Amino acid sequence: MGKVMAGFTMSLDGFIAGPGGDVQQLFKWYSMGDTDFPLPGTDLVFKVSRASAERMRQAWASFGAFMTGRGDFDASNAWGGQVLLGVPTFIVTHHPPQEWLRADSPFTFVTEGVEAALERATAAAGDKNVAVGGTTIVQQLLNAGLLDEISIELVPLLLGKGIRLFDHLTTGPTELETIKVIEAPGVTHLTYRVVK
Numbered sequence: 001m002g003k004v005m006a007g008f009t010m011s012l013d014g015f016i017a018g019p020g021g022d023v024q025q026l027f028k029w030y031s032m033g034d035t036d037f038p039l040p041g042t043d044l045v046f047k048v049s050r051a052s053a054e055r056m057r058q059a060w061a062s063f064g065a066f067m068t069g070r071g072d073f074d075a076s077n078a079w080g081g082q083v084l085l086g087v088p089t090f091i092v093t094h095h096p097p098q099e100w101l102r103a104d105s106p107f108t109f110v111t112e113g114v115e116a117a118l119e120r121a122t123a124a125a126g127d128k129n130v131a132v133g134g135t136t137i138v139q140q141l142l143n144a145g146l147l148d149e150i151s152i153e154l155v156p157l158l159l160g161k162g163i164r165l166f167d168h169l170t171t172g173p174t175e176l177e178t179i180k181v182i183e184a185p186g187v188t189h190l191t192y193r194v195v196k
């Protein structure tokens, strides 16, 4: 079984989106470099530094499934109908959107909560890792002791307000072990293991 890994771009003051979900300023580093990074599963191409491209290539090749929340799904407009990492994708929601409930839908909607979604994502991923998005999904997995690693792409920006990743934690202090730090132009890639 692989690992369960969350990954977000974050401002220095802890926001992963501005008010209303705006990520434009946070995501500047995706277009600041000279190395192409084609986003698996999509026709998008990021322009990042060589160091960032190598880090993303390694991380993204390790994923066998993706699970996230309805907020992420809606904010991205269902990623234009493309499966973000090119892997089985599970969306946790109370109300699956009717327009995506069809035999050829690239998305699986899970209404039984995060643990059920993780079970399905883990089964789909096989030996590979499960990538996790959606702030409320990450928080629920942390609270349940089910998250193994957290990757933060830290950008030199103070957003001041918006959506925080680490709200609503009920576990008390959670120790993290630093696994890797990569300095790259416009972004510092941080990877932590959740100590259990």
Ligand SMILES: NC(=O)c1ccc[n+]([C@@H]2O[C@H](COP(=O)([O-])OP(=O)(O)OC[C@H]3O[C@@H](n4cnc5c(N)ncnc54)[C@H](OP(=O)(O)O)[C@@H]3O)[C@@H](O)[C@H]2O)c1
Pocket (backbone or CB within 6 Å): 007, 008, 009, 010, 015, 016, 017, 020, 021, 022, 023, 026, 068, 069, 070, 071, 072, 073, 075, 076, 092, 093, 094, 095, 110, 111, 112, 113, 114, 133, 134, 135, 136, 137, 138, 140, 163
């Ligand atoms: N900085 C970055 O790297 C990055 C990357 C991607 C996205 N983003 C931003 O992150 C934000 C994503 O939204 P979010 O994090 O606020 O929300 P989210 O966690 O993706 O989704 C929250 C929603 O998921 C559903 N949900 C959560 N737990 C559930 C459960 N146990 N059972 C059933 N349904 C459940 C509920 O939707 P329903 O009740 O409506 O079904 C809930 O309102 C967006 O603003 C996006 O722009 C940032």
